[in-house]
Amino acid sequence: MINFEYSQPTNIIFGKGTHKQIGMKVAEYAKNILIVYGSERIKKDGLLGEIEQSLKDAGVEYTLLGGVKPNPRLSLVYKGIDICREKNIELVLAVGGGSPIDSAKAIAVGAKYSGDVWDLYLEKDSFEQALPVATILTIAAAGSEASTGSVITNDETGYKRAYNSECVIPVFSILNPELTCSVPKYQTVCGAADIMMHDIERYFTNVQDVDITDRLCEAVLLSVMENAPKAIEAPGDYELRANIMWAGTIAHNNLLSTGRIGDWSSHGMGHEIGAMFDVAHGATLSIMCPAWMKYVYKHDIARFKKFAVRVMGANEEGYTDEEIALQGIENLKKFFASLGLPVSLGEVGVGAESIEKMAEKCTLLGNIGNFVSLDKNDIEKIYNLAL
Amino acid sequence: MINFEYSQPTNIIFGKGTHKQIGMKVAEYAKNILIVYGSERIKKDGLLGEIEQSLKDAGVEYTLLGGVKPNPRLSLVYKGIDICREKNIELVLAVGGGSPIDSAKAIAVGAKYSGDVWDLYLEKDSFEQALPVATILTIAAAGSEASTGSVITNDETGYKRAYNSECVIPVFSILNPELTCSVPKYQTVCGAADIMMHDIERYFTNVQDVDITDRLCEAVLLSVMENAPKAIEAPGDYELRANIMWAGTIAHNNLLSTGRIGDWSSHGMGHEIGAMFDVAHGATLSIMCPAWMKYVYKHDIARFKKFAVRVMGANEEGYTDEEIALQGIENLKKFFASLGLPVSLGEVGVGAESIEKMAEKCTLLGNIGNFVSLDKNDIEKIYNLAL
Numbered sequence: 001m002i003n004f005e006y007s008q009p010t011n012i013i014f015g016k017g018t019h020k021q022i023g024m025k026v027a028e029y030a031k032n033i034l035i036v037y038g039s040e041r042i043k044k045d046g047l048l049g050e051i052e053q054s055l056k057d058a059g060v061e062y063t064l065l066g067g068v069k070p071n072p073r074l075s076l077v078y079k080g081i082d083i084c085r086e087k088n089i090e091l092v093l094a095v096g097g098g099s100p101i102d103s104a105k106a107i108a109v110g111a112k113y114s115g116d117v118w119d120l121y122l123e124k125d126s127f128e129q130a131l132p133v134a135t136i137l138t139i140a141a142a143g144s145e146a147s148t149g150s151v152i153t154n155d156e157t158g159y160k161r162a163y164n165s166e167c168v169i170p171v172f173s174i175l176n177p178e179l180t181c182s183v184p185k186y187q188t189v190c191g192a193a194d195i196m197m198h199d200i201e202r203y204f205t206n207v208q209d210v211d212i213t214d215r216l217c218e219a220v221l222l223s224v225m226e227n228a229p230k231a232i233e234a235p236g237d238y239e240l241r242a243n244i245m246w247a248g249t250i251a252h253n254n255l256l257s258t259g260r261i262g263d264w265s266s267h268g269m270g271h272e273i274g275a276m277f278d279v280a281h282g283a284t285l286s287i288m289c290p291a292w293m294k295y296v297y298k299h300d301i302a303r304f305k306k307f308a309v310r311v312m313g314a315n316e317e318g319y320t321d322e323e324i325a326l327q328g329i330e331n332l333k334k335f336f337a338s339l340g341l342p343v344s345l346g347e348v349g350v351g352a353e354s355i356e357k358m359a360e361k362c363t364l365l366g367n368i369g370n371f372v373s374l375d376k377n378d379i380e381k382i383y384n385l386a387l
Numbered sequence: 388m389i390n391f392e393y394s395q396p397t398n399i400i401f402g403k404g405t406h407k408q409i410g411m412k413v414a415e416y417a418k419n420i421l422i423v424y425g426s427e428r429i430k431k432d433g434l435l436g437e438i439e440q441s442l443k444d445a446g447v448e449y450t451l452l453g454g455v456k457p458n459p460r461l462s463l464v465y466k467g468i469d470i471c472r473e474k475n476i477e478l479v480l481a482v483g484g485g486s487p488i489d490s491a492k493a494i495a496v497g498a499k500y501s502g503d504v505w506d507l508y509l510e511k512d513s514f515e516q517a518l519p520v521a522t523i524l525t526i527a528a529a530g531s532e533a534s535t536g537s538v539i540t541n542d543e544t545g546y547k548r549a550y551n552s553e554c555v556i557p558v559f560s561i562l563n564p565e566l567t568c569s570v571p572k573y574q575t576v577c578g579a580a581d582i583m584m585h586d587i588e589r590y591f592t593n594v595q596d597v598d599i600t601d602r603l604c605e606a607v608l609l610s611v612m613e614n615a616p617k618a619i620e621a622p623g624d625y626e627l628r629a630n631i632m633w634a635g636t637i638a639h640n641n642l643l644s645t646g647r648i649g650d651w652s653s654h655g656m657g658h659e660i661g662a663m664f665d666v667a668h669g670a671t672l673s674i675m676c677p678a679w680m681k682y683v684y685k686h687d688i689a690r691f692k693k694f695a696v697r698v699m700g701a702n703e704e705g706y707t708d709e710e711i712a713l714q715g716i717e718n719l720k721k722f723f724a725s726l727g728l729p730v731s732l733g734e735v736g737v738g739a740e741s742i743e744k745m746a747e748k749c750t751l752l753g754n755i756g757n758f759v760s761l762d763k764n765d766i767e768k769i770y771n772l773a774l
Binding site: 001002003004005006007008009010011012013014015016017018208209210211212213214215216218219220222223226227239240242243246247250255258259 | 388389390391392393394395396397398399400401402403404405595596597598599600601602603605606607609610613614626627629630633634637642645646
């Protein structure tokens with residue numbers, strides 16, 4: 001186990017009806033806020049109205065900025081930064097899933113930074129001050145509600161990049177699983193894949209003797225794999241949604257990273273698909289992870305065997321370690337497919353002709369992956385395995 | 388799953404050599420501190436010297452208060468409060484395990500409270516302001532390094548009571564597993580039992596549909612049960628100690644409580660043994676838990692069966708659910724015994740003649756236990772089962 005620091009400062013307010021506390025909670029930090037959200041669905045279904053009423057009751061002024069799209073765009077971030085400066089915004093509240101939250105984080109840091117916020121995503125400069133961010137989560141997936149990360153796509157250049165800093169960890173996040181009961185099936189399963197991949201990216205590590213976090217990773221995976229298929233059958237079931245939603249936060253609040261170094265190359269490869277083709281983030285991961293696993297499993301067959309046996313229900317009897325490891329990979333792919341997720345590039349209309357360009361963009365800043373370091377040539381081979 | 392709020396604000400600094408950061412870390416909060424510790428062992432082994440040097444280098448003044456005993460005493464807490472007031476102490480640093488930490492918490496709140504701090508433990512008054520508390524943990528067990536709780540024994544009346552408040556959560560805790568490598572075998576296994584019991588007390592709940600936290604509880608138990616027996620054989624193994632130490636914090640930082648209500652009656656019964664007989668806390672739990680389980684398992688055989696199968700390696704083939712549940716209880720008792728822990732009152736010299744008095748003190752404030760509510764009569768029966 002390697003040395004680490006850990007805290008989870010975000011105050012999580014979890015449960016039925018909790019979004020109605022928003023005015024009171026925001027008022028502890030600010031009297032003038034920007035609300036960042038995605039689709040207009042939150043207007044139609046009454047959620048935005050409830051939020052606005054709660055803020056008014058608490059004497060909080062607000063400005064609305066809607067229209068955040070999946071794979072959230074830099075252009076909208078710039079718009080938000082301008083509003084923050086013009087209106088002296090004191091806190092940025094995201095309502096939605098990972099895209100509004102990641103946009104809110106970019107806006108919060110950009111509002112304090114005198115240069116171009118995109119330079120921070122390109123790692124051309126470092127800066128760690130931001131307006132406070134808060135969230136009302138409406139989809140279980142990204143884990144951004146209690147994480148240091150924000151991923152933004154530059155809609156001019158097509159590059160998708162991440163910024164990580166303690167300064168953008170939300171001060172509080174309201175998680176009401178009721179709000180996720182109306183999430184459509186495909187978004188629900190993409191969310192489940194995203195949660196599982198935040199976990200799997202951490203699971204595959206070269207750090208030895210990390211039994212406690214191995215076990216915790218396995219626990220979260222087993223729980224999501226238990227609850228997600230049931231939630232498809234019974235989308236309005238609060239308890240199933242609650243278990244998935246809390247798993248989504250735990251998978252990405254860095255507890256599962258403590259003492260170990262994750263891989264993150266499936267995310268890197270997935271981001272390039274998302275940036276060029278606007279495929280849902282979770283779907284890019286269900287495509288890339290099994291291909292990545294097939295390419296790298298020989299690097300540590302014992303770990304892949306552990307994953308296969310403890311999580312993926314592999315059959316040990318009469319099989320070699322390598323065969324058991326391969327069963328685990330195949331079972332994961334089958335599980336994703338059983339949820340209705342794509343497991344090949346072809347299923348989302350991405351052909352061989354795009355591979356070189358994606359591999360090039362993916363390795364713009366150098367090799368990716370910590371479990372196995374991958375160069376452009378490796379990445380091309382993995383995309384080919386995913387065809 | 389029930390509604391909850393969760394955060395883990397304590398900054399955990401974990402790993403080799405981390406205690407040498409103490410001066411720098413303390414200086415972020417205070418220039419004049421009280422150091423609370425237990426045995427003089429930390430002087431002899433050089434730890435206190437290293438801490439003092441680091442504090443001096445950072446320009447932090449300190450006063451020493453040693454002599455904290457297991458089942459920490461109120462009289463020493465009073466002494467600490469007096470020092471804080473006389474010397475305008477700004478932060479209380481505990482060096483040691485649960486007893487110095489719980490004493491530091493009591494001192495930190497008592498220093499701000501104008502009345503008798505014991506009234507807060509007796510729930511006669513409520514008060515939630517304290518000096519900041521920090522810790523350097525030297526034994527994996529209590530979880531007090533990132534928890535809201537403090538348990539103190541009134542050495543005049545013999546009562547042992549808990550105070551819980553956000554105000555005493557340490558601002559930071561330094562966890563260096565190297566410092567635990569010299570912990571003797573008996574204290575190590577008592578610590579393992581304490582960690583497991585913080586988990587088991589949360590596992591047995593009447594709240595339904597808590598799959599994600601069930602799985603996390605199981606993960607922590609499996610990891611402790613994997614590493615503790617090995618750590619007895621190889622006490623100086625850093626990695627084994629690191630896994631146990633981190634498990635100890637996770638077991639009690641309230642993550643495993645999220646969305647559920649724990650039981651805590653084994654702790655309640657154990658506290659009375661500790662208060663009257665000065666038996667190590669972990670040993671009181673290894674005695675009381677199996678007896679408690681035998682008394683209550685019929686309340687929810689399905690949950691005891693899940694515990695037996697997923698954690699305690701019970702054999703399902705050809706057994707009824709009740710038989711499987713009972714196997715789990717028996718296997719837990721055998722596991723504790725295999726570590727060299729007592730599993731009966733007789734082994735620690737407590738006889739039937741003390742049972743009525745302990746049961747009476749245990750139920751001083753009313754019934755205990757949430758999984759099954761227990762009155763004085765129930766408690767007597769459980770103590771009898773533990774004879």
